[in-house]
Amino acid sequence: MAKIYLLLAALNGFVAVALGAFGAHGLRQKLSADMLAVYQTGVQYHFYHTLALLAVAVLMFQFSPSSLLRWSGALFFAGIVVFSGSLYVLSISGVRWLGAITPIGGVAFLAGWLLLALAAWRWAESV
Numbered sequence: 001m002a003k004i005y006l007l008l009a010a011l012n013g014f015v016a017v018a019l020g021a022f023g024a025h026g027l028r029q030k031l032s033a034d035m036l037a038v039y040q041t042g043v044q045y046h047f048y049h050t051l052a053l054l055a056v057a058v059l060m061f062q063f064s065p066s067s068l069l070r071w072s073g074a075l076f077f078a079g080i081v082v083f084s085g086s087l088y089v090l091s092i093s094g095v096r097w098l099g100a101i102t103p104i105g106g107v108a109f110l111a112g113w114l115l116l117a118l119a120a121w122r123w124a125e126s127v
Contacts, residue, residue: 016050019042042084042087049112066119080105
């Protein structure tokens with residue numbers, strides 16, 4: 001599973017850079033300032049959670065891959081897809097109902113961080 005998360009982190013890093021550049025250069029003249037800010041929020045959280053996914057992969061390689069880490073990584077990836085993905089599509093298409101989906105991705109991010117914290121707590125107790 002660590003290899004999968006490492007691969008997902010690498011690919012998401014690539015996609016986040018590509019989408020960030022697309023937003024900065026290709027969408028600046030096409031989107032309103034508000035929608036460009038929405039798009040950039042998607043890119044920003046995409047990057048943050050790509051790094052979180054990378055951290056989970058490294059921790060899984062370093063320590064025994066616990067179910068807490070596996071779920072944390074899965075939730076970070078799901079959050080990227082749902083949170084950032086919905087913001088990308090919302091900003092480009094203007095389909096407003098996608099804003100109702102975005103918080104689901106945010107909850108996935110929060111749950112991923114909590115599981116990562118719980119994994120760290122358990123490691124600290126065992127040392």
